[in-house]
Amino acid sequence: MVPELSVVIPMYNEEEVLPLLVERLRPLLDGMGTSYEVVAVDDGSRDLTAALLQRYHREWPALRVVRLRANAGHQAAISAGLVSALGDYVVTIDADLQDPPEIIPRMLAAARDDGVDVVYGVRNDRSTDTWFKRVSAQAFYKLIGLMSQTPAHADAGDYRLMSRATVDAINSLPEHNRVLRFIVPALNFPSDTVEYKREERAAGDSKYPLLKMVKLSLDSLTGFSTAPLRLATFAGFGGAVLAVLLVLYTLISRSQGHTVAGWTSTVAIVAGVGAVQLVCVGILGEYIGRMYGHMQGRPTYFIAYDSMTADSGAHGPTDTPLPAQPNGAAIRTAPGATEPVAEPGHAPEPQPSQLRG
Structure with a gap:
């Protein structure tokens, strides 16, 4: 059964904080009264994170473990989790518990009540961060906003809830080294915000030292501005x-x-x-x-509703862009059919059985 909610958590050397995370997250999700899954993405950890995840997986059936072969980075781990997630709504959250998981029910309620595709977790109190981190973050977001016209919130990191349409749109993008905190706002899907106080890291060390933050800044600048x-x-x-x-x-x-x-x-x-x-x-x-x-390859638009598709009896709106083929044809699945058919004007390729006949 497809769960209503997926929680994607990238992890890298989180053996110290992982027990605390499970202790807070599992009772919260069990008490929400909705079907869910937790997708833990092990980003090539070198400590006991992988072993602990396997142990918790045996005790907690809703916990899925996705392990990357090598350390690919925080944003890549989140992207892997988005591809693996099955829920109608997907939450991305870090494992360090600086972003409290208790905000997830408020995010889901906001998405349901307001009918929005994205709910950002916005930090209204960052006193736990250093002065340098607060000032540099504000300056960086202002610079990106001026140079790329991307409406990213300065106090919204990677703690957000996204609809299935948003996740499918992100997964359809072909670019590498993506920075999701700018890609999601660039889609310009209907959104809302939920404020919270940022907490101290529950355990372990930060996985974003200065050099990694500089690399993230360069990826953001070159990825969203010419x-x-x-x-x-x-x-x-x-x-x-x-x-x-x-x-x-x-x-x-x-x-x-x-x-x-x-x-x-x-x-x-x-x-x-x-x-x-x-x-x-x-x-x-x-x-x-x-x-x-x-x-x-970012699509210029996403179709949220098509009356022809709705009248033909297909289930749900067509939110995901159609994949482009080498000859420019768009392939879609016809209503009630199981095989993709080519758009008018583009003949489908002959199958091997047809060639033999």
């Missing part, structure tokens, strides 16, 4: 203007006899060639930016 590429364009045009002014200055200086032989031509040639190079680099940056956006 502004760094456009710096070359602006520099190119600015350099061209300066080159023109410099050439005018050399000509005026030469006419007034303030130059030595060969100085005017040398400065003019260097300035002109430099300006052309900067403009060319800027143009290349614009094309690379377009290729970069195309390679990300």
